[in-house]
Amino acid sequence: MKGQPGVMAAWARGAAAVRALLLDVSGVLYDSSGEEGPGSAIPGSVAAVRRIKQSGLKLRFCTNETQATRAKFVQKLQHLGFDVNEQEVIAPAPAACQILRERGLRPYLLVHDALLPEFDSVDKSNPNCVVIGDAADNFSYKNLNRAFQFLMGLETPILLSLGKGRYYKETDGLKLDVGVYMRALEYACEIDAEVVGKPSKAFFLSALADMGVEPHEALMIGDDIVNDVGGAQQCGIGALLVRTGKFRPCDEEHPDVKADGCVANLAEAVDILLKQRQQ
Amino acid sequence: MKGQPGVMAAWARGAAAVRALLLDVSGVLYDSSGEEGPGSAIPGSVAAVRRIKQSGLKLRFCTNETQATRAKFVQKLQHLGFDVNEQEVIAPAPAACQILRERGLRPYLLVHDALLPEFDSVDKSNPNCVVIGDAADNFSYKNLNRAFQFLMGLETPILLSLGKGRYYKETDGLKLDVGVYMRALEYACEIDAEVVGKPSKAFFLSALADMGVEPHEALMIGDDIVNDVGGAQQCGIGALLVRTGKFRPCDEEHPDVKADGCVANLAEAVDILLKQRQQ
Numbered sequence: 001m002k003g004q005p006g007v008m009a010a011w012a013r014g015a016a017a018v019r020a021l022l023l024d025v026s027g028v029l030y031d032s033s034g035e036e037g038p039g040s041a042i043p044g045s046v047a048a049v050r051r052i053k054q055s056g057l058k059l060r061f062c063t064n065e066t067q068a069t070r071a072k073f074v075q076k077l078q079h080l081g082f083d084v085n086e087q088e089v090i091a092p093a094p095a096a097c098q099i100l101r102e103r104g105l106r107p108y109l110l111v112h113d114a115l116l117p118e119f120d121s122v123d124k125s126n127p128n129c130v131v132i133g134d135a136a137d138n139f140s141y142k143n144l145n146r147a148f149q150f151l152m153g154l155e156t157p158i159l160l161s162l163g164k165g166r167y168y169k170e171t172d173g174l175k176l177d178v179g180v181y182m183r184a185l186e187y188a189c190e191i192d193a194e195v196v197g198k199p200s201k202a203f204f205l206s207a208l209a210d211m212g213v214e215p216h217e218a219l220m221i222g223d224d225i226v227n228d229v230g231g232a233q234q235c236g237i238g239a240l241l242v243r244t245g246k247f248r249p250c251d252e253e254h255p256d257v258k259a260d261g262c263v264a265n266l267a268e269a270v271d272i273l274l275k276q277r278q279q
Numbered sequence: 280m281k282g283q284p285g286v287m288a289a290w291a292r293g294a295a296a297v298r299a300l301l302l303d304v305s306g307v308l309y310d311s312s313g314e315e316g317p318g319s320a321i322p323g324s325v326a327a328v329r330r331i332k333q334s335g336l337k338l339r340f341c342t343n344e345t346q347a348t349r350a351k352f353v354q355k356l357q358h359l360g361f362d363v364n365e366q367e368v369i370a371p372a373p374a375a376c377q378i379l380r381e382r383g384l385r386p387y388l389l390v391h392d393a394l395l396p397e398f399d400s401v402d403k404s405n406p407n408c409v410v411i412g413d414a415a416d417n418f419s420y421k422n423l424n425r426a427f428q429f430l431m432g433l434e435t436p437i438l439l440s441l442g443k444g445r446y447y448k449e450t451d452g453l454k455l456d457v458g459v460y461m462r463a464l465e466y467a468c469e470i471d472a473e474v475v476g477k478p479s480k481a482f483f484l485s486a487l488a489d490m491g492v493e494p495h496e497a498l499m500i501g502d503d504i505v506n507d508v509g510g511a512q513q514c515g516i517g518a519l520l521v522r523t524g525k526f527r528p529c530d531e532e533h534p535d536v537k538a539d540g541c542v543a544n545l546a547e548a549v550d551i552l553l554k555q556r557q558q
Contacts (some may be wrong), residue, residue: 061513120465136420139420140416140418140419140420141415141416141455142415142416142419144455145454148446148453149452149453152453166467167431167467172472173428174427174428175424176420176424176427178421178465179466180427180467181463182463183463183465184455187458189460190445
């Protein structure tokens with residue numbers, strides 16, 4: 001499962017200009033096993049993160065994870081051996097909280113129980129919008145119907161969706177992601193949701209601003225051809241697709257998005273990148 | 280809530296040519312109260328059905344109901360006082376069974392428990408397609424995820440959806456309909472579902488064939504501007520919108536579909552229709 005040398009060369013030639021990396025987490029650093037366990041690190045990825053940090057490259061972990069608070073999520077990654085801290089993680093829930101405050105929005109939440117603490121400081125009385133995240137088992141008919149009724153009762157229905165992913169991979173198989181339920185509510189209410197998280201431009205740009213780099217100085221690495229690769233490219237950020245996580249061979253032939261390069265895994269990407277920098 | 284005389288006149292002028300009526304059921308004949316109770320007949324609708332039958336007009340009940348077998352559904356209507364029998368009801372599940380047999384499809388079913396007996400005679404071993412109906416509480420995350428995984432495992436994913444409605448109204452509020460979950464699976468799997476039931480042309484045409492009438496001789500009456508009115512009109516069948524059931528005032532200003540007439544309820548439609556026939 002090595003990348004084709006010809007394909008790699010294209011992005012690798014520009015690798016010397018890269019000053020900052022954006023890494024997707026699930027499917028790039030580790031494979032999730034769901035709520036029950038910590039999942040497992042993808043071989044070579046713990047060392048790859050360490051090598052990135054030692055190289056002096058700037059680094060942010062850019063995740064659409066909404067099944068845990070950022071603090072718990074970081075703890076899980078540290079438990080798996082990753083050198084990561086909370087300030088390095090860009091996640092949708094904190095970004096959504098900022099939007100809610102800026103716009104005076106009070107959310108009705110349909111999210112995973114474990115995410116609720118992220119919204120502790122947000123006014124949720126007399127809601128005037130709905131926020132959905134990857135609620136997993138909380139996506140019951142009853143709960144989705146309540147969110148629907150809520151939106152239908154608003155004069156101007158506002159739906160914030162923490163990501164728009166179709167599915168992700170856990171160790172026991174593919175799982176429906178928040179985007180599927182976003183589409184469901186969009187259709188039910190005849191509205192367009194506002195996406196907070198990848199692939200929204202604002203989300204990628206906030207990560208760049210946090211590092212103080214320009215789009216052409218950054219490289220995104222992810223396993224989601226649309227949300228990681230397509231999203232980054234829309235901002236002028238180069239993007240690599242890894243053949244781990246939920247990657248499927250047809251992703252390399254996607255009708256709308258073509259990655260700047262495909263690599264076997266994060267370790268291979270970092271190998272090539274650091275070699276180019278040394279030349 | 281009387282219809283505007285000017286608007287009524289347009290369709291009423293052609294009423295003398297009408298030989299057959301197609302009636303939507305939920306929201307036209309009765310308001311559903313969900314699984315627990317029988318619901319309640321909409322005032323005047325029991326008498327209206329009786330008057331249609333006495334008039335000699337042909338009649339079919341054209342429903343997207345998939346929370347019960349046709350037999351149980353008819354029992355419920357009879358219990359509410361309606362003169363209706365099973366042969367007069369056109370419903371998606373029997374239509375789907377016919378399609379499954381014709382095309383050699385073996386379904387994985389995500390439907391309401393009460394609908395399962397309709398599929399008793401269908402081969403469900405080693406499934407090669409997914410059929411979804413208005414599964415209500417069976418639309419759990421676990422069940423929807425199983426249907427998703429199933430579709431993703433098929434070389435040619437085939438999804439039959441028993442209707443594509445957005446929502447319906449029960450006595451305790453609006454409820455998400457099967458179309459919402461159809462859209463969810465379409466997005467998750469990047470496929471287009473095949474709709475069995477309203478608004479599919481085949482469904483309306485089968486009702487006309489059953490009565491032996493041409494489209495211009497029939498009139499559809501429903502509370503769903505898209506699935507009842509728009510669906511019938513696509514087949515050349517005139518269609519009235521009733522202001523009962525899930526009707527909302529904005530339905531009269533729908534961007535794509537304009538009813539041939541709007542009436543307060545079924546009783547008013549039948550009043551006008553029968554008066555025109557007598558002239």
